Amino acid sequence: MSNKPFINKISGFIAEKQLLHKDGKYIVTLSGGADSVTLLYVLKYLGYDIEAAHCNFNLRGDESDRDEKFCTDLCKSEGIKLHLVHFDTKEYAALHKISIEMAARNLRYAYFEQLRKDIGADGICVAHHRDDSVETLLLNLIRGTGLHGLKGISAVNGRIIRPLLCVSRAEIECFLKTAGKTYVTDSTNLINDVVRNKIRLDIIPMLKDINPSVCDNIFKTTQIVDDALNIIDRHIDKAYRETVHNDGKGLRIDIEKLKTQISPEYTLYSILKEYGYTPAQTEQIYATTAASSSGRKFFSKTHRLLIDRNDIIIEKNDETEKKVMAMPETGTYIYNRHVKLRIEAVKRTPDFRIIPASNHIYADASKLKFPLTLRNAAPGDRFCPFGMKGSKLVSNYLTDRKKSLFDKERQLVVEDASGKIVWLVNERADNRFRITDDTGDIIVISIV
Template identity: 35%
Template structure:
């Protein structure tokens, strides 16, 4: 007899899917996935069968494909199959064959489920798989999420066999005379999972014959701990992170009060891509001078006075551009400017717009980023001031300094720190005949 009641109870207990949902079954042809297929068919769920041929085991892979195809047809179920050049994909992406196969199949399952209208994708992983996953994560190093291993449900992926262990599956297959195909690679110790399965776990089971049940209980506890931590992190994000247009601000004093500091800061910064090692460096640098920068793949974190400021790294293709006298608009680093001439000698008090003496301009003008050593005469003053000092006086965050456009005359004079201050040498005067107007448009 098939364990239909246990199967249905587990589906209901874990809320894997609702009545009327369509389920795409990932079926390799092995015992686990074939049993899953028969269980779904027996309880009358609308399912389809998806099979991946990774072209890694020559004739055996083709045998598996043929078996699953015939099984699906014998049960009058939709059948979907695809072929992958797994080794080529692994080489191109510089990953292991196992990781390549994982990426390929999950991406294809998602594509098929969307195209064919399936609500969930069912994978035939069981309790032993969960044990092996936790051990692999521990061997490689993991956080709390790695301790719960594989979950019964995550987004569209469901694992309805996690109530069974491998021995139970073998017994059900034998008792019900269910046909399957055996993957010869399961007996190889070339893969870490197989080494654990064949060499390590048998010794652990000598110490604890109920190893799978114990791990299932531990996994449930770890999942609860992760859920609790996630709630706490969301509260910390709401209280500590201040979102501004230029980035996320976290007060350094608040970071110093975190306990446990490393764990909580890592969780706060994880969405920005910062790894544990960089978080350690950030903690060590909290008392260093402003300007210390830490990088993830797409973001930067800068210690700036009393805050840690996290912002996205923007491609800075426009190191400089030339502006000719016949242009009426231009863009620089995502900023839009309008440029015009006027005979009307007027002046608006607007830091996003400047009115300059057109006769003093030497075209082409240059718009570029700030450079060390830049100086100008701020409007209303007589002496030169370094722009770096001006930024400090204006409390410009360090991570924004290099993105503020600088308008430069053809003779090298700085005309305008866009959106902030005009140079006094280029203001309108009694001798001005024609006005050049530059405006930074605020989006």
């Protein structure tokens, strides 16, 4: 094969980034375009064990069928096994209420990963090149991005491998021309009807008028940013370990420890972005911590966040619907997928022993009136904490117990027919129903 310097450049990049191994097996995603055809030829020439995969998205009529035939003929002539799949992309997009572009992306990457597992491949090689990385950086700048958006496309992302990131589109086309190799062109890439195409067809040519080396310079910048992010990410990992802990219900971020970090707000954003919070929300959240505004809540699509005294609490926003459940007699009751409650009647015998624990209580059956009710604690609820004579607001009791607003919102109580709280669930029994020397029958209420 001619154009050895081009191939050596890619081979050196593969070695430098440790992208592929000679004893590995890899899938080459083959569209039939110049980029993927070049990737196929180069990896075959370098001696890698490869199989190709082509997706027909049935979006461009005869052109889609033309691409499939080209890939079939190419792999047959080169002695490379080809895997073909057809998708009804429009139906998938309509079903999932997403764009055609996103539907095609989801379908192909899900297929590639399943195929990788099926044939025991070590990775999936895609043909993104230097210009794609430059376009991605510009696209991220236009949309608004954090630092990670400034590094362009990564050479490795999980099982996805990009061996052509070191070469430009112009170099790829020159290679194919010199080698006398053909390819097909997706006509939709030549129309500036989507943002990425506008960047490729309009913006980059304008930038090249200013500086012909603009793509080289931008790509070099992405590499510098990538190296710098390795340093930053190590710092963020250390900051995460120092400031965040999981209490079993969600994450807690220690505000005072957060403020000792080199860049507290960026550290906070690096933590919160994993839970769907935007830079603008992070800025507002951090300002709230500085103002000591305990009790403020913020929501992402998947999580809820609470400023709680010295902590920021993050939990999944999957609260079960609050409801009131009547329990007319002894038995087992399912309140929701997290809570199952059992009520048992027990005869008091001489050898009966009370075993203290937070997940159950013992109540004097003669003092308790059925039906019982399980519900969330409400404003104004009062009870008589076990061991005390007077009553206390449930909210004040929970505050004294350092419970957060989220804890208070999900706190359950068991109430009897007279409207008296029998049990602050998993917290404390009511003193009015305590076992005494005169107690006969006993009701045991427990979370199981």
